[in-house]
Amino acid sequence: xxxxxxxxxxxxxxxxxxxxxxxxxxxxxxxxxxxxxxxxxxxxxxxxxxxxxxxxxxxxxxxxxxxxxxxxxxxxxxxxxxxxxxxxxxxxxxxxxxxxxxxxxxxxxxxxx
Amino acid sequence: xxxxxxxxxxxxxxxxxxxxxxxxxxxxxxxxxxxxxxxxxxxxxxxxxxxxxxxxxxxxxxxxxxxxxxxxxxxxxxxxxxxxxxxxxxxxxxxxxxxxxxxxxxxxxxxxxxxxx
Numbered sequence: 638x639x640x641x642x643x644x645x646x647x648x649x650x651x652x653x654x655x656x657x658x659x660x661x662x663x664x665x666x667x668x669x670x671x672x673x674x675x676x677x678x679x680x681x682x683x684x685x686x687x688x689x690x691x692x693x694x695x696x697x698x699x700x701x702x703x704x705x706x707x708x709x710x711x712x713x714x715x716x717x718x719x720x721x722x723x724x725x726x727x728x729x730x731x732x733x734x735x736x737x738x739x740x741x742x743x744x745x746x747x748x749x750x
Numbered sequence: 751x752x753x754x755x756x757x758x759x760x761x762x763x764x765x766x767x768x769x770x771x772x773x774x775x776x777x778x779x780x781x782x783x784x785x786x787x788x789x790x791x792x793x794x795x796x797x798x799x800x801x802x803x804x805x806x807x808x809x810x811x812x813x814x815x816x817x818x819x820x821x822x823x824x825x826x827x828x829x830x831x832x833x834x835x836x837x838x839x840x841x842x843x844x845x846x847x848x849x850x851x852x853x854x855x856x857x858x859x860x861x862x863x864x865x866x867x
Binding site: 645669671673678679680681682683686726728730735736737738739740741742743745 | 754756782784791792793794796799801807841843845847849854855856857858859860861863
């Protein structure tokens with residue numbers, strides 16, 4: 638999603654629906670990507686990762702899709718639950734020797750019961 | 751997954767004092783640790799990268815004399831906010847990776863809420 642000023646992009650879904658959160662990354666040389674979930678007042682929590690030699694990876698209820706052609710990453714959450722409500726960030730590793738990750742702007746997911 | 755412990759989880763200090771935040775990797779050797787700052791409803795902003803035993807690399811615009819980072823061992827990094835002012839109030843988060851050791855994902859601490867009054 639696109640950031641508007643200082644406000645996080647938001648996604649609101651009904652419990653049980655599937656959620657898709659999108660991320661545009663910046664560096665075509667990035668070779669490793671991670672999705673994180675951050676609940677209010679806590680540090681980010683790892684969800685799933687993917688390397689650039691793959692275009693899809695599945696976990697438990699989550700799937701990450703990578704489109705290197707358009708530098709786009711998405712996170713799909715199946716059967717979204719109220720506990721999934723959080724801010725979701727994508728992060729990319731451009732492979733530099735300092736191993737730092739660059740974070741996207743984040744998307745606030747709200748699951749309505 | 752690996753555990754990174756950050757302490758304290760919150761701190762209130764007076765303007766002009768210094769505050770130290772600790773970040774420990776509990777079950778792996780963190781060859782690289784990162785310090786982030788996060789304002790409400792915003793993404794994580796990388797402040798600096800530190801490797802064990804060497805000086806930290808600061809991001810552009812981050813004052814190295816104000817935000818002192820020490821990474822004296824493979825399991826501990828500290829961030830000291832010196833002469834804190836109200837504008838330093840923020841959520842500070844550390845993370846650790848060990849890419850050479852095969853720990854590719856970055857594990858995060860629980861964050862420290864700093865309030866300067």
